[in-house]
Amino acid sequence: MPAPSPNQRAWQRFRQNPVALGSSGFLLALVALTVLWPWLSPYPPDAMGETQFAAPSLQHWFGTDVHGRDLLARVFYGARISLLVGMVGAGVSLVIGMLWGAVAGYVGGRWDAVMMRTVDVLYALPSIIFVIVLMSTLNGVLDRLEAGTISPEMSRLVQFVGLFGGLGAVSWLTMARVVRGQVLSLRARPFVEASLTLGASHLHVLRRHILPNVMGIVIVYLALTVPAVILYESFLSYLGLGIQPPQASLGSLIAEGARHINPVRIYWWLVVFPAATLALALLALNFLADGLREAMDPRADQEG
Amino acid sequence: MFFLKRLASLPVLLLLISFLAFVLVRLAPGGPFDKERKPASPEIERALRARYHLDEPVWRQYARFLGGLAQGDFGASLKYRNHTVTDIIAQGLPVSLALGWLAFGFAVGLGLPVGFYTAARSGQWREYGVSLLILLAVCIPAFVIGPVLVLLLAIRWEVFPVALWDTPLHVVLPTVSLGLYFAGKFARMMREGMMETLRQPFINMARAKGLSETAVLWRHALPLAVLPVVSYAGPLLADLLTGSFVVENLFQIPGIGVFMVNSALSRDYPMVVGLVLLYAVLLLVLNLIVDVVYGLLDPRVRLR
Numbered sequence: 283m284p285a286p287s288p289n290q291r292a293w294q295r296f297r298q299n300p301v302a303l304g305s306s307g308f309l310l311a312l313v314a315l316t317v318l319w320p321w322l323s324p325y326p327p328d329a330m331g332e333t334q335f336a337a338p339s340l341q342h343w344f345g346t347d348v349h350g351r352d353l354l355a356r357v358f359y360g361a362r363i364s365l366l367v368g369m370v371g372a373g374v375s376l377v378i379g380m381l382w383g384a385v386a387g388y389v390g391g392r393w394d395a396v397m398m399r400t401v402d403v404l405y406a407l408p409s410i411i412f413v414i415v416l417m418s419t420l421n422g423v424l425d426r427l428e429a430g431t432i433s434p435e436m437s438r439l440v441q442f443v444g445l446f447g448g449l450g451a452v453s454w455l456t457m458a459r460v461v462r463g464q465v466l467s468l469r470a471r472p473f474v475e476a477s478l479t480l481g482a483s484h485l486h487v488l489r490r491h492i493l494p495n496v497m498g499i500v501i502v503y504l505a506l507t508v509p510a511v512i513l514y515e516s517f518l519s520y521l522g523l524g525i526q527p528p529q530a531s532l533g534s535l536i537a538e539g540a541r542h543i544n545p546v547r548i549y550w551w552l553v554v555f556p557a558a559t560l561a562l563a564l565l566a567l568n569f570l571a572d573g574l575r576e577a578m579d580p581r582a583d584q585e586g
Numbered sequence: 587m588f589f590l591k592r593l594a595s596l597p598v599l600l601l602l603i604s605f606l607a608f609v610l611v612r613l614a615p616g617g618p619f620d621k622e623r624k625p626a627s628p629e630i631e632r633a634l635r636a637r638y639h640l641d642e643p644v645w646r647q648y649a650r651f652l653g654g655l656a657q658g659d660f661g662a663s664l665k666y667r668n669h670t671v672t673d674i675i676a677q678g679l680p681v682s683l684a685l686g687w688l689a690f691g692f693a694v695g696l697g698l699p700v701g702f703y704t705a706a707r708s709g710q711w712r713e714y715g716v717s718l719l720i721l722l723a724v725c726i727p728a729f730v731i732g733p734v735l736v737l738l739l740a741i742r743w744e745v746f747p748v749a750l751w752d753t754p755l756h757v758v759l760p761t762v763s764l765g766l767y768f769a770g771k772f773a774r775m776m777r778e779g780m781m782e783t784l785r786q787p788f789i790n791m792a793r794a795k796g797l798s799e800t801a802v803l804w805r806h807a808l809p810l811a812v813l814p815v816v817s818y819a820g821p822l823l824a825d826l827l828t829g830s831f832v833v834e835n836l837f838q839i840p841g842i843g844v845f846m847v848n849s850a851l852s853r854d855y856p857m858v859v860g861l862v863l864l865y866a867v868l869l870l871v872l873n874l875i876v877d878v879v880y881g882l883l884d885p886r887v888r889l890r
Contacts, residue, residue: 403603406599406866406870407610408828408862410831410846410847411611411846411858415610415611418614421615422614422616423615516727517727517832533727537729540730553730561725565722565725568724
């Protein structure tokens with residue numbers, strides 16, 4: 283029997299980690315529920331009802347909001363958007379960060395210096411400024427196009443893409459640094475030099491030797507970026523810059539609920555349910571990331 | 587030598603950052619003189635733009651800004667026109683600095699010991715409970731923690747005041763709301779650092795030569811395990827000291843965190859550039875300090 287590859291060993295370790303497995307199961311169930319809920323629930327997420335601010339009951343498990351909409355349906359809808367935002371945003375940061383870091387680390391020299399100084403400069407620019415400029419530029423363009431040239435669905439799509447791009451664009455810097463550091467150390471390793479000496483092209487070396495060795499740390503870092511992006515989006519939604527109504531993310535639901543907090547009447551379910559869903563999703567994502575890191579750690583092999 | 591080179595590159599980086607911020611905010615659509623609903627009359631707007639030299643080409647505006655900067659003048663705020671940027675920052679900064687230091691102290695004071703002890707006593711079931719709490723702290727955004735704390739401790743039990751920044755009692759809730767997330771983050775980093783370090787051969791060595799467990803943990807493991815925390819502390823402190831939008835907004839605290847967001851939203855160009863520069867100076871200087879501390883803690887870095 284051939285010895286298991288490092289990836290197979292990592293997968294074996296991952297399967298033996300009950301917390302990581304449980305978190306994966308929870309996340310899959312959450313994704314399935316958020317996708318299937320519109321067919322399971324009698325209430326569409328944006329259907330207004332007669333009963334405003336109804337407390338949780340058998341009809342409305344999570345209660346209703348200011349427009350009488352079923353909160354359970356809204357929470358699942360928001361969770362779907364939040365998870366989507368997190369994954370796509372992290373994906374964007376992965377593509378930019380990995381390309382940037384790999385090129386800088388592999389080419390080295392002056393290019394490396396210029397590219398990494400660029401990262402330094404961007405790092406020192408508060409990301410919120412960048413996001414505000416990007417989002418308002420996008421909204422400005424959309425407003426100008428509004429006069430019947432594009433459909434509302436199209437403009438919603440553009441807004442989504444803008445948000446994804448914005449979130450990815452502010453979170454790729456650390457990814458670039460991580461990848462660059464890893465590539466830099468790999469480039470000095472004997473097997474890379476050997477491959478180059480034997481006449482392999484740079485593209486071949488990058489594809490066969492560098493990237494597979496970077497993947498481990500990239501996956502771990504990616505798993506950590508997803509919850510970070512979700513949290514950042516919820517902050518943007520709190521500022522009113524993220525997902526625009528009538529759409530909702532978990533962050534915008536919490537922000538909406540927090541607006542209705544006052545000492546006289548507390549609609550606790552408006553904050554508690556979206557916040558608990560957000561916390562549980564982030565918890566599971568973090569556990570998953572921890573599990574991945576432990577599984578990918580090459581030293582785990584030696585300890586058997 | 588390395589240190590001096592870094593120090594010399596600071597002004598260049600700051601110049602680049604200020605230019606980037608300068609151009610970026612001007613790229614966003616709309617201007618500082620747009621009124622909420624009705625646009626100001628074109629004559630007034632033209633006069634205002636001329637008064638603040640916004641009708642000049644960008645490069646000349648930037649040259650003008652640099653000229654002012656050389657005399658320590660950031661220009662006048664375009665939103666609060668009777669105040670200069672320096673005035674507004676000088677008023678809000680002490681408050682934000684105080685809140686930032688307190689939150690940082692809280693995060694360090696709570697996070698490091700918790701992370702240290704859970705790693706030192708890893709494997710007990712109590713430790714799993716604490717780890718869960720740590721992780722929970724990084725999964726709940728400040729805009730949820732804040733209102734919940736206010737509802738329970740200020741409105742229901744009336745232990746602390748609801749808002750404002752006055753007596754020492756006023757300080758507690760904002761500090762906890764702001765610091766809790768970072769306490770969780772510190773605890774996680776400290777814990778991971780300790781676990782990682784305790785697996786190293788030199789720890790076995792220290793134990794084998796008969797050192798007490800206290801000496802092993804404090805003298806040998808801690809300086810190495812705390813490194814990731816140190817490098818994270820630099821950017822974090824820069825973030826905290828320039829104020830937090832959420833917490834300052836929630837507790838009506840007159841800091842500068844609110845301005846960071848609002849000035850970008852209202853296109854208050856000089857204000858944005860001033861705040862970005864403040865943040866950048868803090869970040870770069872703190873990162874420099876981090877590198878020095880790094881050298882003190884890790885002999886391997888010193889040799890380079």
